[in-house]
Amino acid sequence: MILCDHLTKDYNGVPAVDDLCLEIPAGEVFGLLGPNGAGKSTTILMLVGLIQPTSGACSIDGIEVAAHPIEVKKKIGYMPEDVGFYPDLPAEENLDYAAKFYGLSEAERKRRVGDLLTLVGLDSVGTKVGGYSKGMRQRLGLARALVNDPAVVILDEPTANLDPRGVLDYRRIVKGLAEQGTTVLVSSHILSEVSKVCTSVGILARGKLIASGDREMLSRAAMQDRVTIDVETMTPMPRLTNPEILSAEYSQDTCSARIVAKHDISTLIAEALYAEGILPRRLAVEKPDMEDILLSYYTEGAA
Amino acid sequence: MTATGLRIIAGKEFSDHLRSRRFHLLFAILAVVAAVGMITGAVQYSKDLSDYNAVQMIAENEDDPTLAGNLAGLKPSVLSAYSQMGMLMAGIGVVLGIAMGFDLVTREKESKSLKSLLAYPVFRDEVINGKALGGVGAIALAMGVVLAVSVAIMALFGIVPSVDEFVRILVFGVASFLLVFTFFALALLMSTVSKDSGSALLYSLIVMIVLSSFVPIFAYTPVYSAVFGDAPTPPGMSTYSYQQSSSAYTVTSVAVAYKSDDAVDPEALAEYERASREYMNQKRAITDIVTLVSPTGNYQTILGAASQPAGDNTPGLGSLLGALARNIIALLAMPAAFFGLAWVRFMREDIR
Known part of the structure; x- marks a missing residue:
């Protein structure tokens, strides 16, 4: 479902992602682990079509991102690490605005927005997003990533600002997505979070994939030493x-x-x-x- | 490009402008200023018309064709009211344009919504085009309302413009729109190159001051004289100037008189005339270039020409537009250039 083929991104000659080869099958919940500056967010930005690779290619569901960014964007839901909204609009209008880009009818948008706000526990919050806490924004970001009912969900540091209750809700939602067969890519440097929801992991360091596989395999590999x-x-x-x-x-x-x-x-x-x-x-x-x-x-x- | 993304973004931007307190405040000031300018202009027009009619009656009674001929070109026009309004518009409209554009992109950066926006199925150019289109729509609406208010005020004073005057009013409206759009495009450009809204506003104001005030200074006499030298002085003669003016325009003519016992060297006089002509031509050329670079200069040139009273010697609309072609093109080219630069910068924006 997600494929990175010798994906490379240089900034001023310094590789942020270096010859990354990665394949994530459909229905997998994949954890992309790595310390800060490992190249996780850069990889994700290339996957969602926000930046162009220096060399190599990536594709979602067989569609190359750089060549067909709009088709790819229609298939994915993305929550950036620094999730942002229009602060002078309430959550409903923020989500409705996002939903418009996916060609949903007004009735469909209204239903979808209501369902998603209930899913992330923000259905009873009436204030504008400018008054939200970081955790509430993170929840709303998760809702927005799901607004188009995507086949692939990409979450960049999804639990960074969540309180324990929020983390539990996040795990519940991701597990629900996995049960529906949605492919989920979670980027994080918090291993405990990845290990709770992911079926397989890849470890990035200095832009290179240094290990990948299911959690048990990685554990065994480490124990072999x-x-x-x-x-x-x-x-x-x-x-x-x-x-x-x-x-x-x-x-x-x-x-x-x-x-x-x-x-x-x-x-x-x-x-x-x-x-x-x-x-x-x-x-x-x-x-x-x-x-x-x-x-x-x-x-x-x-x- | 998908028209859907452009339509959604332009719609939101248009709606944001109309809901913005900043827009409400500036639009209210603009409308009040326009109304006050129109009322003042309409009152002045009525007074000028009454004075003109009185002078015409005296001229007819005195049977003095010279007097009547001198005053024939000064018949007041309803456009004099627009001239007054235009002067006010040049100040407030510029602020409105900057206020509407300076944070269009920086606000997205500051609220961190730009990354999410670009992750929707939308091309980058649709984002910047949609923002510009929404702003242009709001400016056009504001200008349209102001123009409608001005016509309504004229109607209240019982002033009905002729077809020619109405077309000139439209020229004024389009020029006012282009002026505001120029500074809107400038502010949009600054918003794409700046990291935050404060910097974008500051840069916009600096460029605005340079274009509106600093550049035209070079065409003013003291600065011009300091750079290019003084005008040639006439060879030993006495001069006087004669100035006629109305509320709408000023006509200045200079006459040279000679005393009967003055000894004038014909060669010196011819040399003075040649040097004077050269000096004036050079000055006009430089003033024209400086005016073309300044949006407010172009606007005021168009405004001045469009609000000239209709008379036997006044050029027709076709000739008027022909004479103003350079200024109109400059007033179109400048926002196009600003928007083009903003577009290129936004397309190359580094998203991390």
């Missing part, structure tokens, strides 16, 4: 020897140790202790959390 195993025993343990062990730290009484190994060798450690007649009190494998995974990728990408 190293695993930390905490060992505690009732009696002092001998020095553990295994070619998989990268490093080991023992307490003074050698009743506890922190082993870093290439893979999960907790079973081998248990067998070794059993063979020595030592009772283990605790044997825990520390799986890296998603933040650690992400940081490791960022570090790797920056290197």
